[in-house]
Amino acid sequence: MSDRLSPLLSSPYVQRLGVRFVGHGDELTGILPYTEQIVGNPLIPALHGGAIGAFMEMTAAAGLLAHSELAALPKPIDVAVDYLRPGRPEDVFARAVVTRQGSRVANVKVEAWQAKRSSPIASLHGHFLVKPVTSS
Numbered sequence: 001m002s003d004r005l006s007p008l009l010s011s012p013y014v015q016r017l018g019v020r021f022v023g024h025g026d027e028l029t030g031i032l033p034y035t036e037q038i039v040g041n042p043l044i045p046a047l048h049g050g051a052i053g054a055f056m057e058m059t060a061a062a063g064l065l066a067h068s069e070l071a072a073l074p075k076p077i078d079v080a081v082d083y084l085r086p087g088r089p090e091d092v093f094a095r096a097v098v099t100r101q102g103s104r105v106a107n108v109k110v111e112a113w114q115a116k117r118s119s120p121i122a123s124l125h126g127h128f129l130v131k132p133v134t135s136s
Helices: 002-009 012-017 049-067
Strands: 020-024 027-032 039-041 075-083 092-101 105-113 120-129
Touching: 002 012, 002 020, 002 049, 012 049, 020 049, 027 049, 039 049, 049 075, 049 092, 049 105, 049 120
Parallel strands: none
Antiparallel strands: 020 027, 027 092, 075 120, 092 105, 105 120
């Protein structure tokens, strides 16, 4: 599976944030490690919504790459993020569910959480342009 994720993992932005992915059976969990550079509001302190949203988009792409063989990285068509509670200064975890994948477009949902998976801090719903590997 790590071979499928290598195009995503080699991205400078993914590397800068330190995002990594851990597989457990057929589930892939994304991990955004806490660093002070992703704090958006130091008074609360709360993580920056843009960092959380970008992490969830990366997790969606990783889920698609792990789900099927693609010729290129998935490209977002539209993405909607719901911020449900402030992200505390600690690691963030996320999982993607590919709800439907056609020959050109995939529908993906992602939930991000911290202490308890049952208390998500944000969710993402997106459509991605995909290019499956074709056998000739």
